[in-house]
Amino acid sequence: MSEAKTQEKKYPAPQGNPETQAFWDAAKQGKFMIKRCTACGEAHYFPRSICPFCFSDKTVWEESAGEGEIYTFSLMRKSPTGPYAIGYVKLKEGPAVQTNFVDCDLGALKIGQKVKVVFKPTDGAPLPFFTTA
């Protein structure tokens, strides 16, 4: 499967909502945002208005470096749209992010591998993915 490459897929446009609109607005500028709670200091993803750790409403947007390492992954080989690799990235800032790995050799992915964010277009705001750093 080392020849497995990401095919150009059409991804669904995010619907957005008042709680997360700032994330998608930033994505249009190529920025990958997370939320941080100023009460307990913890960062989280996906973004919530109330901190999922201490339940404070003192959460603020923060731009992530978009860098991290692969926590785990699985290469789905039986898919009508071609093979794709789902996984989780542990960001430098802490939170784990569910994603797909793209624009790299999907047959060579490894736990612990360094990855960075890359945005893919949709009919709406672009979606964050990760590729090997």
Add this chain to the structure above:
Amino acid sequence: MTIKGQAYIAGIYEHPTRHAPDKSTAQLHAEVAKGAIEDAGLTIDDVDGYFCAGDAPGGAWPMVDYLGFNTKKLRHIDSTETGGCSYIIHIGHAAEAIAAGKCSIALVTLAGKPRTSVMPPRAAGAEVDFETAYGATTHNAYGMCAMRHMHDYGTTSEQLAWIKVAASHHAQYNPHAMLKDVVTVEDVVNSPMISDPLHRMDCCVVTDGGGALIVTTPEIAKSLKKPLVRLIGHGEAMKGPRGGKDLDLTYSAGVWSGPRAFEEAGVRPSDIKYASIYDSFTITVLMQLEDLGFCKKGEGGKFVSDGNLISGVGKLPFNTDGGGLCSNHPVNRGGMTKILEAVRQLRGEAHPKVQVPNCDLALVHGTGGLLGVRHAASTAVLERV
């Protein structure tokens, strides 16, 4: 307050079909309801509690109307939906309702047709924009768990394969099993890779069908003709990425539901004579055995090897009907059939080739949702009186 010993499972029925192009989903619910009610020696008019989950077309109220309950009598309704373990949660909730006097004869049904009808999409949660595009399916979500478990603990594909091998040894005696052939470790690891590191034979079957059961009071159960099987401990829990902090996909919510059930029952894992363990995939079984305390975390691979889950061979006979891996996983939900085989074992009604001698204490454990994303778990301890 405890539900220990306050509720008995007095009727069970598993639909023999695995492929039902000629039946409706509601009809399958009715057929399994009829089977369980008749197994108990009751009538639909006796039932005063009804439990169903997301597989019931339209939810509880169309089902209550369609099935023809005596609505002057029906006084407790619960449609808790936690995916495949819903029905294990239901028997706990039914026991609570019975202990509180809210109903006395509760019916739980599961049925559906993933092979011969279009399955409704899973309802989206707050995560929708941040996850849907990435295509999490059962296969790759459980694949992610297996990949990390192998990384952290050195678990191998051959060890996972032993779980399927054990299930196939049991399924050969089940005339209704979808897959009746005994398979080897080599067969499993040489079957096509579906989503790394899970092969086709690491996956459960997809079947049409269903099952149902009756939960009732000690007094009513003792007035009926079936061997007495009662619920003595129950636990439920949920787990998810929770903001992505300390993500660890090598354990499930069973680490919380299990101890709750064991504590209530007053028993330990080493006391259990038979275990029905949710087997959507081989990795599901391995992680849950660890989480429930049958072995230490990370030692599941060693525990399942060399036939340790095969009845008459190993220390912990599991899924003696062939489980979801070989027999039946109706509507992609394995919780109901897990309860039914545990009750058969406790009644002494399992196939003679797989019946555990003097089986008086059994465990049922299930998962719902996606182990690699967010899921529920439920554990029940059942005892023959």
